[in-house]
Amino acid sequence: MENRRSFLRKAAITGAVIGLSDSIVASAMSIPQSSKIALRERNIILFQGDSITDAGRNKENASPNTPQMMGSGYVLQAAGALLHQYAEKKLVIHNKGISGNKVFQLAERWDRDCIDLKPDVLSILIGVNDFWHTKGGNYAGTAAVYETDYRALLQRTKKALPNVRLIIGEPFAVKGIRAVDDGWFPEFDEYRTIAYKLATEFDAVFIPYQKIFTEAQKRAPGAYWTGDGVHASLAGAQLMASAWMQTVK
Amino acid sequence: MENRRSFLRKAAITGAVIGLSDSIVASAMSIPQSSKIALRERNIILFQGDSITDAGRNKENASPNTPQMMGSGYVLQAAGALLHQYAEKKLVIHNKGISGNKVFQLAERWDRDCIDLKPDVLSILIGVNDFWHTKGGNYAGTAAVYETDYRALLQRTKKALPNVRLIIGEPFAVKGIRAVDDGWFPEFDEYRTIAYKLATEFDAVFIPYQKIFTEAQKRAPGAYWTGDGVHASLAGAQLMASAWMQTVK
Numbered sequence: 449m450e451n452r453r454s455f456l457r458k459a460a461i462t463g464a465v466i467g468l469s470d471s472i473v474a475s476a477m478s479i480p481q482s483s484k485i486a487l488r489e490r491n492i493i494l495f496q497g498d499s500i501t502d503a504g505r506n507k508e509n510a511s512p513n514t515p516q517m518m519g520s521g522y523v524l525q526a527a528g529a530l531l532h533q534y535a536e537k538k539l540v541i542h543n544k545g546i547s548g549n550k551v552f553q554l555a556e557r558w559d560r561d562c563i564d565l566k567p568d569v570l571s572i573l574i575g576v577n578d579f580w581h582t583k584g585g586n587y588a589g590t591a592a593v594y595e596t597d598y599r600a601l602l603q604r605t606k607k608a609l610p611n612v613r614l615i616i617g618e619p620f621a622v623k624g625i626r627a628v629d630d631g632w633f634p635e636f637d638e639y640r641t642i643a644y645k646l647a648t649e650f651d652a653v654f655i656p657y658q659k660i661f662t663e664a665q666k667r668a669p670g671a672y673w674t675g676d677g678v679h680a681s682l683a684g685a686q687l688m689a690s691a692w693m694q695t696v697k
Numbered sequence: 698m699e700n701r702r703s704f705l706r707k708a709a710i711t712g713a714v715i716g717l718s719d720s721i722v723a724s725a726m727s728i729p730q731s732s733k734i735a736l737r738e739r740n741i742i743l744f745q746g747d748s749i750t751d752a753g754r755n756k757e758n759a760s761p762n763t764p765q766m767m768g769s770g771y772v773l774q775a776a777g778a779l780l781h782q783y784a785e786k787k788l789v790i791h792n793k794g795i796s797g798n799k800v801f802q803l804a805e806r807w808d809r810d811c812i813d814l815k816p817d818v819l820s821i822l823i824g825v826n827d828f829w830h831t832k833g834g835n836y837a838g839t840a841a842v843y844e845t846d847y848r849a850l851l852q853r854t855k856k857a858l859p860n861v862r863l864i865i866g867e868p869f870a871v872k873g874i875r876a877v878d879d880g881w882f883p884e885f886d887e888y889r890t891i892a893y894k895l896a897t898e899f900d901a902v903f904i905p906y907q908k909i910f911t912e913a914q915k916r917a918p919g920a921y922w923t924g925d926g927v928h929a930s931l932a933g934a935q936l937m938a939s940a941w942m943q944t945v946k
Binding site for chain 2 (some may be wrong): 527
């Protein structure tokens with residue numbers, strides 16, 4: 449406890465000086481150095497997911513490492529941090545998130561948008577639509593379908609790319625903010641649990657976004673971090689990126 | 698020296714843990730805590746400048762604190778960091794940079810795009826076009842014109858907003874990258890010197906972007922940080938934002 453307090457004090461002091469205070473993330477997650485993904489020179493990093501990852505990126509003719517490809521969400525903030533912090537490593541960063549995607553839609557485009565890119569590091573954030581879209585009656589998937597589809601996708605990925613290092617983001621929803629009413633719970637929590645379970649199963653680094661957004665609400669209201677309970681605001685995107693940056697070294 | 702080394706070691710350790718290593722910025726600038734701008738609750742922060750600040754922002758109907766208003770450059774990265782790091786302060790962040798602007802063009806729109814917004818903190822990055830556009834023969838300004846116009850703009854600002862706290866960014870150009878050939882120097886350096894001089898005159902916090910980009914080139918080539926020598930890449934935007942974040946506390 450004393451060690452942690454002493455560390456946090458040091459972090460706060462240094463953070464103030466170097467311009468980053470990451471107390472929210474620090475209180476929500478702590479990944480041991482040994483569990484972080486060691487980035488290597490010319491590593492290819494791929495972000496995959498739905499609209500939260502997509503964030504309005506240019507899907508026509510954007511190149512890796514450009515703001516155009518990153519969109520305006522957490523991927524842009526994380527990519528900026530990666531390219532700055534690990535400048536010597538000449539990383540190649542892709543964003544292939546697509547709005548509205550559920551796991552089965554990732555699977556449909558997985559060869560082109562993942563396997564063919566040969567990522568060394570693959571970050572996936574998927575699941576909120578797998579639940580959300582059932583609410584409108586246009587999608588009949590269940591948590592069990594999410595689990596089965598997601599596991600199959602990860603197996604297929606590991607088979608094609610045995611050395612890929614995985615990062616799995618927890619699907620999250622901020623209760624009380626627009627789209628996210630009480631009716632989401634506890635059912636939505638199953639999707640979060642499945643993501644965690646699969647992260648363990650596939651030796652992925654897990655990002656507990658739900659807890660991160662919960663911690664963040666001690667600093668500012670939910671609507672500050674997300675406009676609709678599902679999509680991050682600029683503040684929320686930075687929060688997510690800061691958490692994401694904990695997964696690598 | 699020992700203190701500095703010990704600080705940098707601590708910063709490196711903590712930075713690794715909290716996800717930011719800012720050694721480039723740290724080696725290029727060091728603003729004493731007492732000189733930093735103390736952000737207060739509900740402070741309005743305005744970014745002003747040319748295309749580097751504009752960065753393709755939505756000029757039609759974007760709200761403060763949104764990625765749409767910030768564009769995809771250093772302002773987006775800085776705004777994200779500000780909103781995350783100072784979440785309790787409920788900051789209101791505007792970007793009003795416009796591509797191609799020189800100082801006299803800022804002056805033409807200054808009432809609407811600065812004074813009327815009543816910023817508490819005003820960050821200006823202007824000057825590269827004041828020099829660059831003379832190369833094409835379509836603009837006849839000189840360094841002396843830049844200085845006169847810029848001083849008048851700052852005087853006008855201080856008169857209308859006596860309590861505004863100023864941040865002045867140094868115009869910069871990365872030699873050898875596309876647009877920036879040897880013919881830029883030493884003439885362009887005069888503009889840098891003027892910006893520094895005015896920062897001192899008006900008690901502004903100065904950001905030495907030229908030195909920052911010079912330091913950055915020890916880590917990766919110039920083309921990594923800027924596509925054309927003038928506009929920052931995503932990596933360069935993050936670098937600039939990290940430097941910018943040093944100006945506030």
